Amino acid sequence: MNKYILALDQGTTSSRAILFGHDGRVRAIAQQEFPQIFPQPGWVEHDAGDIWRSQLAVAQEVLRESGADAADIAAIGIANQRETTLLWDRSTGKPVANAIVWQDRRTAGICDALREAGHAERIRQKTGLVIDAYFSGTKLKWLLDNVPGVRARAERGELAFGTVDAWLVWKLCGRHVTDVSNASRTMLFDIHALAWDEELLQCLDIPPSVLPAVVPSSGEVGRSDPQWFGASIPIAGIAGDQQAATFGQACHQPGMAKNTYGTGCFMLMHTGDRAKASHNNLLTTVGWNRSGVPGAEYMLEGSVFMAGAAVQWLRDGLGIIRSAEEVEELAASVPDTGGVVMVPAFAGLGAPYWDAYARGTIVGLTRGSTKAHIARATLAAIAYQTADVLEAMQKDAEIGLTELRVDGGAARNNLLMQFQADVLGVPVVRPKVTETTALGAAYLAGLAVGFWSSREEIAAQWQVDRRFEPAMAAAEARQRLATWRRAVDRSREWAVPE
Numbered sequence: 453m454n455k456y457i458l459a460l461d462q463g464t465t466s467s468r469a470i471l472f473g474h475d476g477r478v479r480a481i482a483q484q485e486f487p488q489i490f491p492q493p494g495w496v497e498h499d500a501g502d503i504w505r506s507q508l509a510v511a512q513e514v515l516r517e518s519g520a521d522a523a524d525i526a527a528i529g530i531a532n533q534r535e536t537t538l539l540w541d542r543s544t545g546k547p548v549a550n551a552i553v554w555q556d557r558r559t560a561g562i563c564d565a566l567r568e569a570g571h572a573e574r575i576r577q578k579t580g581l582v583i584d585a586y587f588s589g590t591k592l593k594w595l596l597d598n599v600p601g602v603r604a605r606a607e608r609g610e611l612a613f614g615t616v617d618a619w620l621v622w623k624l625c626g627r628h629v630t631d632v633s634n635a636s637r638t639m640l641f642d643i644h645a646l647a648w649d650e651e652l653l654q655c656l657d658i659p660p661s662v663l664p665a666v667v668p669s670s671g672e673v674g675r676s677d678p679q680w681f682g683a684s685i686p687i688a689g690i691a692g693d694q695q696a697a698t699f700g701q702a703c704h705q706p707g708m709a710k711n712t713y714g715t716g717c718f719m720l721m722h723t724g725d726r727a728k729a730s731h732n733n734l735l736t737t738v739g740w741n742r743s744g745v746p747g748a749e750y751m752l753e754g755s756v757f758m759a760g761a762a763v764q765w766l767r768d769g770l771g772i773i774r775s776a777e778e779v780e781e782l783a784a785s786v787p788d789t790g791g792v793v794m795v796p797a798f799a800g801l802g803a804p805y806w807d808a809y810a811r812g813t814i815v816g817l818t819r820g821s822t823k824a825h826i827a828r829a830t831l832a833a834i835a836y837q838t839a840d841v842l843e844a845m846q847k848d849a850e851i852g853l854t855e856l857r858v859d860g861g862a863a864r865n866n867l868l869m870q871f872q873a874d875v876l877g878v879p880v881v882r883p884k885v886t887e888t889t890a891l892g893a894a895y896l897a898g899l900a901v902g903f904w905s906s907r908e909e910i911a912a913q914w915q916v917d918r919r920f921e922p923a924m925a926a927a928e929a930r931q932r933l934a935t936w937r938r939a940v941d942r943s944r945e946w947a948v949p950e
């Protein structure tokens with residue numbers, strides 16, 4: 453009798469595995485951080501072996517710790533950090549280089565050239581994306597152009613490209629596939645036709661032989677090799693982590709939105725079964741689709757590159773807190789930021805600014821400024837970036853949001869969540885299960901194998917933990933946002949090459 457779904461949540465800073473029961477509650481969880489590699493300013497890499505080993509280790513650990521074996525698991529669902537780009541040898545399985553992480557800015561120049569050549573509008577129409585170093589396409593081009601011998605090997609059909617989902621599925625069962633949600637983050641995928649786009653492949657000089665087959669987000673794609681868990685388990689759900697979190701938050705209806713506060717902050721709003729173009733610098737992206745059901749469901753997305761990672765910087769870069777949780781107490785020790793505004797543009801700015809050359813900035817420092825003010829300004833910056841995105845999203849969707857569902861590590865911070873509700877003027881609602889990314893992957897897999905029968909059943913499992921009501925006067929929120937935007941202006945175009 454199958455008792456569980458095993459969800460693998462491969463995030464930017466850690467790999468997690470979670471066993472979910474039929475009631476959508478966490479039965480067992482294991483997590484491992486793995487090294488971040490910063491070879492040069494603006495570059496971020498992961499060792500593909502670290503990704504796989506940490507993910508496998510935590511998956512084996514949850515089975516061991518819970519006393520479950522493969523026969524107890526109905527299916528595996530995978531959610532992954534998106535856009536991070538891997539290229540490996542099909543016969544040896546060896547990566548040709550470290551994975552280039554989504555935060556990596558090394559391809560900003562390639563993006564400038566694409567914009568100057570007039571490709572922006574066509575790329576936006578086909579892929580729903582703005583031209584930015586964030587997405588996989590230019591990262592893949594960089595690997596092909598810069599790692600010696602790699603282009604020739606790719607032309608001979610010897611290499612496989614994939615985002616992290618593809619890498620994990622390849623390691624688990626030997627198939628070379630990616631799901632539609634991950635494909636929609638490559639800048640090589642036509643989100644309307646749901647197919648790789650020849651013209652874009654030519655434009656970036658990508659040989660089609662490297663591409664994975666595109667599969668539904670919910671549907672069996674293979675079975676794990678028995679060597680990993682003692683017997684094979686169907687792999688039946690795959691989605692980019694932000695799309696998975698949207699599914700896990702039961703945002704199944706047009707107009708529903710969630711915001712995840714992890715390394716970055718990602719707000720996604722369901723917009724129905726047709727792609728909705730943004731006129732306010734957001735992305736249009738595929739949410740998910742299901743095997744046997746034509747088409748897909750679409751989202752508007754605002755991607756903020758630096759959120760919880762700015763808190764990590766307070767911990768590791770400045771050393772003013774010992775753990776991320778401590779930021780709440782430090783920030784609460786002062787009544788306000790004392791005029792300090794921090795713009796955490798460490799990896800440029802994403803939505804709605806899209807400035808690869810913006811850099812982190814702290815303004816308004818005086819002799820009275822303390823680490824507590826900087827901590828408070830860091831939390832405020834997370835909330836302001838979200839406010840910028842929500843404003844754009846409400847304009848695009850032409851609706852006012854009635855509530856924002858939240859999740860992710862930094863959503864545990866009550867001070868931040870209250871301030872978020874205050875500056876948005878919209879209630880912020882945190883569910884009981886905050887592991888919504890893994891939960892979404894579990895739901896996608898569980899629906900495919902009949903572990904859950906319908907979305908209605910899933911949506912009924914969603915429960916509120918805490919609701920934060922806006923308590924700040926609208927005029928004050930507006931004034932604070934205006935100050936924030938002045939600080940953003942100071943951070944922009946800082947690292948433009950000389």
Ligand SMILES: Nc1ncnc2c1ncn2[C@@H]1O[C@H](COP(=O)(O)OP(=O)(O)O)[C@@H](O)[C@H]1O
Nearest residue numbers: 463465714715760761764776777860861862865
């Ligand atoms: N109490 C907290 N307050 C603010 N930030 C926090 C808190 N707890 C964790 N974080 C931040 O949340 C992030 C971890 O969240 P998580 O959802 O695991 O991220 P990811 O999936 O991107 O690795 C880290 O960047 C950490 O600094």
Ligand SMILES: O=P(O)(O)OC[C@H](O)CO
Nearest residue numbers: 463464533534714715716
């Ligand atoms: O690792 P996370 O959870 O911060 O998510 C990263 C995003 O998928 C990047 O687009």
